[in-house]
Amino acid sequence: MGLYSDYNIIPVGDHCAIPIILKELNLRKKSYPFDWVTHTDQAYDTNIMYNIELIKELYSSDNIDDIVRKYIGNIHTNNEVNSMNNIWFAHDKESIPEIVEKYKRRFIRLKEDLNKKNIFVLLTRIYYIEKDIFQQIVDELLKYNSDSIILFISGTNHTYFESTSYTNVIFKYIQYDSSNIYNYDYTGFRPNIKKFLSELLDAGSSGI
DSSP, X not given: OGGGTXXXXXXXXXXXXXXXXXXXXXXXXXXXXXXXXXXXXTTTOOSHXXXXXXXXXXXXXXXXXXXXXXXXXXXXXXXXXXXXXXXXXXTOOSOHHHHHHHHHHHHHHHHHHTTXXXXXXXXXXXXXXXXXXXXXHHHHHHTSOTTOEEEEEESSOOGGGGTOOOTTEEEEEOOOXXXXXTHHIIXXXXXXXXXXXXXXXXXXXXXX
């Protein structure tokens, strides 16, 4: 991974593209709670701020079971939506008890890894994160380890990055074709993200 070879990578949302791409690049080493879920309105809304609040709660609480129950909520079968937070567990095919145990392991792992030197990856398609909200995200994620990095990739240009300098933040605008939602994920958006991540993380130099 070149310059970032000693960093741990944690996807923070808002959908599964990042863990899929990291897996394709042989850069995915661990599973985390936000890898395979999305907001029910995948393109126009996001789960990132909700996930940040869960991370905040996780760091200050030892009651992982409560956090898992809140996250999974009222789903009764696999591939279902928690109507309390609009999180869609689209990739979870196991029984509910198995899903609960899986997410408990992932939240425990996340709590253990928060203080490491991490790259926290945020991804949105069309959703625009306002400047003040993004600052709150920065303050939260970098308080665990000031050497960590926030990598924010978005299909919508966040122009405040042109006039505001953030320490330990990388923003990448990869234009999203909003007239061709979801199909464009596979024809343009994800291939461009993969190319960017491969170059940024120097995946090619290790034979990946």
